[in-house]
Amino acid sequence: MMSKRNRKGLSVLSVVMILCGNLVGCSGMNEDSKDVSVSAVEERIKQAVSLEEMEKGDMNRLKKLYHIDEKEVQDFVLYTAVSNVKANELVVIKVKQADQVESVQEKIRERIEAQKVKLKDYRPKEFYLVERYVLKANQSYILFVVSEDADTIEAAFDEALS
Known part of the structure; x- marks a missing residue:
C-alpha cells in the first residue's frame, strides 16, 4: 500500500508532467511554424x-x-x-526566407505602378481595379490580387493560413 505522502507526491509529479507536456507540445505552435502548401491556399481561393x-x-x-x-x-x-487589356491578376508566393518578403513585395509594387501607367487613360475600369489591389504578407506568404473579388480572395487567403 502506498502511503498518503507517496500518493500526494505522485499526484504532484503527475500534474507537473502534464504541465510540462503541454508546454512542450504548445511550444511549436507559434505562427512561424505554420506550414501550409501554396496549392492548399489556391484550393481555398478556388472554393471562394x-x-x-x-x-x-x-x-x-x-x-x-x-x-x-x-x-x-x-x-x-x-x-x-x-x-492583356484586362487587369486581373492573382499571385500567392511563399518565399524561401522570411527576410525576402519585403523585397518581393517591392517588385510587386513596381508591377502595380506599371499597370497604373498602362491602364490609366486607356482602360478606366481596369485602372480602377488596379487601384483597389490587395498586397499583403502573412509570415512567408505573399498575396497580390487585382480583381472585383479581391476582398473575397483576401478572406480566403487569410482563412487558409489561419
Missing part, C-alpha cells in the same frame, strides 16, 4: 471564387511580370487575365 476566366502562369511568367528570381520563391501560384 471562380478563376476560370484567368490562365495559370509558370515561373517564366512570374519572372516576366514581377522580376522575381526563382531563388526567392519556395512555391507560388499565378493567375493572369487571358487578355
Whole structure:
C-alpha cells in the first residue's frame, strides 16, 4: 500500500508532467511554424471564387511580370487575365526566407505602378481595379490580387493560413 505522502507526491509529479507536456507540445505552435502548401491556399481561393476566366502562369511568367528570381520563391501560384487589356491578376508566393518578403513585395509594387501607367487613360475600369489591389504578407506568404473579388480572395487567403 502506498502511503498518503507517496500518493500526494505522485499526484504532484503527475500534474507537473502534464504541465510540462503541454508546454512542450504548445511550444511549436507559434505562427512561424505554420506550414501550409501554396496549392492548399489556391484550393481555398478556388472554393471562394471562380478563376476560370484567368490562365495559370509558370515561373517564366512570374519572372516576366514581377522580376522575381526563382531563388526567392519556395512555391507560388499565378493567375493572369487571358487578355492583356484586362487587369486581373492573382499571385500567392511563399518565399524561401522570411527576410525576402519585403523585397518581393517591392517588385510587386513596381508591377502595380506599371499597370497604373498602362491602364490609366486607356482602360478606366481596369485602372480602377488596379487601384483597389490587395498586397499583403502573412509570415512567408505573399498575396497580390487585382480583381472585383479581391476582398473575397483576401478572406480566403487569410482563412487558409489561419
